[in-house]
Amino acid sequence: MHDNIFKINEKEYILPGSRACQGCGLSLAYRYILKALRENTIVAIPPSCLCVLHGLYPTTSTIIPALNTTFASNAASASGIVAGLKALNKTDITVLALSGDGGTYDIGIQSLSGAAERNTDFIFACYDNEGYMNTGTQRSGSTPMGALTTTTPVLTKQEPKKDFLKIMEAHHLPYLATVSPAYPVDLYDKFVKAKRIRGTRYIHIDTPCPPGWGFPTRDTVKIGKLAVETGLFVLFEIEKGRFRFTGRSKAMAEKGKLLPLTNYLNKQERFRKMSIEQLGTLQMSVNNRWNEYLKRAEG
Amino acid sequence: MNDVRIITGNEAAAQAVKLAKPGVIAAYPITPQTSLAELLSEYVERGELKAEYVRVESEHSSLTVCISASTVGARVFTATSSNGLLYMHEQLHWASGSRLPVVMCCVNRGVGAPWSIFNDQQDSFSQRDTGWIQIYCRDNQEILDTIIQAYRIAEEVYIPVMVCYDGFILSHTMMPVDIPDAGVVKKFLPSYKPHTVLSPDDPKTINPVFFATRRENSEGVLCDGYMDMRHKLQSAFKKSGEIIKTASEEWAKMTGRDHGGLIWEYMTEDAELILTGMGSIATEATLAADALRAEGIRAGVVGIRTYRPFPKEEVVQAFKKATAIAVFEKCISYGYEGGVCSDLKAAFYGTDIKAPIHSYIAGLGGRDVKTGEIVDAARTTLESIKSGKTENKTIWLNCYSD
Numbered sequence: 298m299h300d301n302i303f304k305i306n307e308k309e310y311i312l313p314g315s316r317a318c319q320g321c322g323l324s325l326a327y328r329y330i331l332k333a334l335r336e337n338t339i340v341a342i343p344p345s346c347l348c349v350l351h352g353l354y355p356t357t358s359t360i361i362p363a364l365n366t367t368f369a370s371n372a373a374s375a376s377g378i379v380a381g382l383k384a385l386n387k388t389d390i391t392v393l394a395l396s397g398d399g400g401t402y403d404i405g406i407q408s409l410s411g412a413a414e415r416n417t418d419f420i421f422a423c424y425d426n427e428g429y430m431n432t433g434t435q436r437s438g439s440t441p442m443g444a445l446t447t448t449t450p451v452l453t454k455q456e457p458k459k460d461f462l463k464i465m466e467a468h469h470l471p472y473l474a475t476v477s478p479a480y481p482v483d484l485y486d487k488f489v490k491a492k493r494i495r496g497t498r499y500i501h502i503d504t505p506c507p508p509g510w511g512f513p514t515r516d517t518v519k520i521g522k523l524a525v526e527t528g529l530f531v532l533f534e535i536e537k538g539r540f541r542f543t544g545r546s547k548a549m550a551e552k553g554k555l556l557p558l559t560n561y562l563n564k565q566e567r568f569r570k571m572s573i574e575q576l577g578t579l580q581m582s583v584n585n586r587w588n589e590y591l592k593r594a595e596g
Numbered sequence: 597m598n599d600v601r602i603i604t605g606n607e608a609a610a611q612a613v614k615l616a617k618p619g620v621i622a623a624y625p626i627t628p629q630t631s632l633a634e635l636l637s638e639y640v641e642r643g644e645l646k647a648e649y650v651r652v653e654s655e656h657s658s659l660t661v662c663i664s665a666s667t668v669g670a671r672v673f674t675a676t677s678s679n680g681l682l683y684m685h686e687q688l689h690w691a692s693g694s695r696l697p698v699v700m701c702c703v704n705r706g707v708g709a710p711w712s713i714f715n716d717q718q719d720s721f722s723q724r725d726t727g728w729i730q731i732y733c734r735d736n737q738e739i740l741d742t743i744i745q746a747y748r749i750a751e752e753v754y755i756p757v758m759v760c761y762d763g764f765i766l767s768h769t770m771m772p773v774d775i776p777d778a779g780v781v782k783k784f785l786p787s788y789k790p791h792t793v794l795s796p797d798d799p800k801t802i803n804p805v806f807f808a809t810r811r812e813n814s815e816g817v818l819c820d821g822y823m824d825m826r827h828k829l830q831s832a833f834k835k836s837g838e839i840i841k842t843a844s845e846e847w848a849k850m851t852g853r854d855h856g857g858l859i860w861e862y863m864t865e866d867a868e869l870i871l872t873g874m875g876s877i878a879t880e881a882t883l884a885a886d887a888l889r890a891e892g893i894r895a896g897v898v899g900i901r902t903y904r905p906f907p908k909e910e911v912v913q914a915f916k917k918a919t920a921i922a923v924f925e926k927c928i929s930y931g932y933e934g935g936v937c938s939d940l941k942a943a944f945y946g947t948d949i950k951a952p953i954h955s956y957i958a959g960l961g962g963r964d965v966k967t968g969e970i971v972d973a974a975r976t977t978l979e980s981i982k983s984g985k986t987e988n989k990t991i992w993l994n995c996y997s998d
Contacts, residue, residue, distance in 0.1 A: 355819035373657035377664025380648040384619030411653030
């Protein structure tokens with residue numbers, strides 16, 4: 298297969314007719330993840346939007362070997378795939394566990410922490426759409442403060458989003474990165490890099506969700522870009538403990554500054570009841586974290 | 597020459613696993629299973645057993661690891677007890693629903709709350725309807741032999757097998773165990789052939805969402821709906837009884853050790869009173885039968901070795917001449933009665949077996965069940981029935997109540 302200008306694998310692993318929602322950030326990310334990891338890959342799937350995307354038996358919209366498991370167990374399921382392959386001397390297959398924020402931050406944290414602490418040889422990627430979107434937008438540990446969900450339908454979520462990247466960094470991983478489907482080349486490059494590294498690699502995917510966040514389906518990329526340009530979501534990688542900005546965040550760190558958060562928030566229905574105090578708290582935490590990252594990048 | 601060693605039930609289990617050569621082992625320690633998990637990790641670290649040992653953070657993950665490793669084509673083993681088994685509950689369904697030949701030991705222990713580390717069978721009994729074959733062992737030799745048989749059964753019928761044995765009473769008690777030669781095991785147990793392999797060579801999405809109705813695939817062929825898949829599991833259970841019996845018979849031919857396939861019987865030919873149960877309490881009942889016979893009471897024992905599939909035809913045959921039946925159970929279905937008692941009654945429905953059944957709930961949380969207590973209970977049952985009382989009843993053996 299010949300290369301395009303970005304040297305991105307032209308083969309498609311998700312065929313037309315997937316059951317994901319229109320404008321789904323996950324389907325866009327997943328398309329490039331699979332292009333980066335290529336054929337010799339097995340995917341572990343919990344019950345989630347990804348399970349829906351894969352289709353209803355006996356048809357599937359994907360051409361990739363995939364194993365469904367229960368909600369709490371995706372990282373353990375990937376551990377079992379890795380152990381089984383090793384027992385059978387099949388050592389050239391990449392194992393990817395791909396869970397939503399529920400399957401990562403909340404019900405999936407135990408098996409993920411266990412697998413990461415054992416430095417299981419796999420990639421765990423979290424597609425973070427900031428809520429239980431597959432069941433219809435309920436609050437999760439990843440939902441940001443001030444967001445409306447169907448279980449915080451009146452008052453909005455009162456607590457801040459869990460800082461999951463810090464939790465994963467505490468597991469001494471060989472590779473940790475953040476990506477956004479709004480920046481597919483950056484995403485692609487990081488998965489290609491992760492594929493070559495051994496041990497537990499963690500990749501966090503900011504995943505805009507039109508029905509859950511309340512924005513038009515055509516704006517998925519725009520919302521993804523605004524998340525990065527406001528500094529709410531920062532593109533970086535940590536390799537053997539060394540922090541490095543990448544892509545748009547790198548350019549922003551070198552010159553320029555963050556856009557005000559309101560540019561991002563006011564395009565989404567879920568933030569329509571956010572209070573001034575919540576906005577202030579969120580803006581301050583974004584600024585503080587950005588400054589922390591700037592310091593880390595200096596070295 | 598035979599290799600006979602004096603070992604605990606857990607070591608007998610570990611020796612069996614070593615002989616069955618699983619590619620992947622995952623276990624989380626829990627009393628009284630712990631020494632089994634420890635022994636296996638020692639075999640692996642010493643290079644005596646070539647397997648991937650995944651030292652998981654929970655029982656939920658230990659069974660998950662086995663499920664996924666089995667799906668890529670590896671033979672697998674795990675073991676647990678009590679609340680560990682309960683923590684696996686959703687994965688028990690996942691393993692059987694996936695039709696994976698996982699073999700697991702359940703070292704039987706009472707379930708909290710309140711905590712008890714000691715033996716009863718409420719743990720595995722409460723998982724009866726998860727779609728696993730359950731086999732209960734009565735001594736350490738049977739533990740070893742059953743684990744090897746379990747792999748052959750599971751891999752032939754694609755149903756996971758739970759090998760159950762009583763915590764401490766067997767797991768921590770030393771008995772002579774004949775360790776079979778590796779060549780014998782190799783001959784008895786062919787290598788594992790998965791029904792579906794998760795592999796990039798043939799990409800599939802395994803266990804996606806099923807509809808209730810059957811649906812066409814891309815070639816227009818109608819494929820199973822959820823209910824049809826469930827019926828296939830039940831059909832496999834129906835034929836599994838014969839496979840369990842065959843495995844037991846062939847093992848007996850090769851080793852001289854016959855533990856019974858689905859049930860075993862002790863002096864039942866002329867028995868008017870039949871005592872029954874699962875696991876070590878049934879062994880204890882054989883001593884009680886001896887004592888009763890010494891008093892002139894024609895007593896015998898039927899041991900329920902395989903609890904699922906329930907051996908309906910075998911128990912009808914074995915109990916047909918009994919005039920009194922006493923079930924000794926280390927578990928109960930709260931709000932009703934002992935589970936084996938219920939199943940026996942259901943099996944006898946519509947047959948000529950009209951003997952009253954007394955269900956003795958015994959030994960919960962490790963309360964000792966002495967032979968003499970079984971003898972007394974059995975005598976009471978027989979006298980009550982002989983005096984014309986035909987009611988079935990549940991009696992809590994050696995239990996204080998105000």
